[in-house]
Amino acid sequence: MNLLAGLDIGGTKCAVVLGVEDRNQHVEVIARRSFPTPDSPGLAIDRMMQNLEDMIAARNDLNLLSIGISCGGPLDSRKGLILSPPNLPNWDRIDMITPLQERFHVPAAIQNDANACALAEWKWGAGKGYKNLIFLTFGTGMGAGLILDGRLYSGTNDMAGEVGHIRLEDEGPEGFGKAGSFEGFCSGGGIARFAQYKVKQHLTQGESTSLCGDITAKSVAEAALAGDDLACEIFEVVGQKLGKGLAILLDILNPERVIIGSIYSRQEDLLKPTMLKELKKEALSHAYQVCTIVPSGLGEKVGDLASLSVAKHALDNIPNKKGEGHV
Template identity: 70%
Template structure:
């Protein structure tokens, strides 16, 4: 029998069930099934359990060793409760561990999505071999997962890593309910809001930009459209990314000075726009961070690339076996 890990990814719009097999080179995804997130937690859990059972039945010779769950926070990883995340409003104190343990009779663990991605990169990606690593989501929002002294650090009540709430400036785009926050400047929504503010000023001055041709189009600006415009040399888009890069560098400097990591892995938008952002980020980091800490820390994009999300829940299963099982 081949040992296999299972991962359940619970999102606001879709859920996924994945199976992975580990070897000396890392982990291989052997099956995946996605479906739209049902309206009720009970329905979602039932479908996920049925899908997992079907995937196992379809592939003979696999022995399920553990199940990991990745979900947006807040949550209680020790009790296995999901505590009404913003993207899952009906999931209020939902026990996601007990039903799975009862049905599959294997260890089950849950972590928020940033922690899960941190574990995946630590086990199989760009953080492999490190003892102190930080993963930053830099996608829809800005969150962090901390690997400190060779273990996942979740804090007193699983709220460690909410770096997006840190205020970097007195004013600026709103993120995590706070103007000028790390998430306000460094997230998909934050970049779009910053671009909308800048584009309005730009067009009022009679200048042109490929981000939008008139003020009626301002509301349609997205982080993706700004990134595409910046890559083609659009002056306004490049200026927006200069601001984003400076704020990202400043946020990284705080983390470097406080936690002294070996590596910081930055996902999603940084992965896609590294060529634009990295020179600006590193210049700001040189200005702001202590040299002793900065010189032992590398800043990289995910070693797992865009697949980090698929492997995140599997890494929660792996971590549960090693540290909680």
């Protein structure tokens, strides 16, 4: 069995994961530890490596083959650098690869979280067996991981897949620093901001709604499922914009499958009918007919498996030059 290690670096917490993949390409997480992300990158890296070392020692029947890191961008995956992501303001040009290779002597690689999730779904989830697929995060933000012609596509400098920045409308909730963007309409933060605006507008007109207090994407979905008219209207708009954004991606990239995570996976019944109606209207028919839209096949496990999939990708793409253990 392949013993893989994954490091998931987030703004609030870091997680260290060990997983095994058998000959049938089934993967299982066998150990996991997490801790709040320290302000100091050096301290965070030291704690992750110490945790990983302890976890490997507890499974001395297996040999570690590779390490993968999943982290929000921007990154330089070729040099193995974290380039000060918004949720990690002190992490400016932090080399993640060299310390890991010097300590563990195995290949290591880093990818942004959307790419990592795309790899996980491609290797072990709803994208297994497909050559052209898109994974959409649809969580706190909206990003995409792209598998094109059977390979991860990250672009010239790791900026491929930043679909949240696409402007869908001239006006609308802000996401990715742009009003009316794909992320503005289709993300947890965007849905919450859109709902807050609609509630104020609704109350000004003297109309009632069950939406009140701390409005989140989750609370809006719960209200919609309970039959609140305003919440249903909000998710109708979100579904429409999801379809519109997807149509752009289908027309440009012509994928076989689009996999959507997080909010879509949990609220498919609310979003799918409107999304498909808009997608069928907007996309080229030949692109639409060959593509299926599905929720994440890995569900809530995709976060842990994402970093492991980067480790697997590193193992499958070991470079020829000594010391270049990242891709």
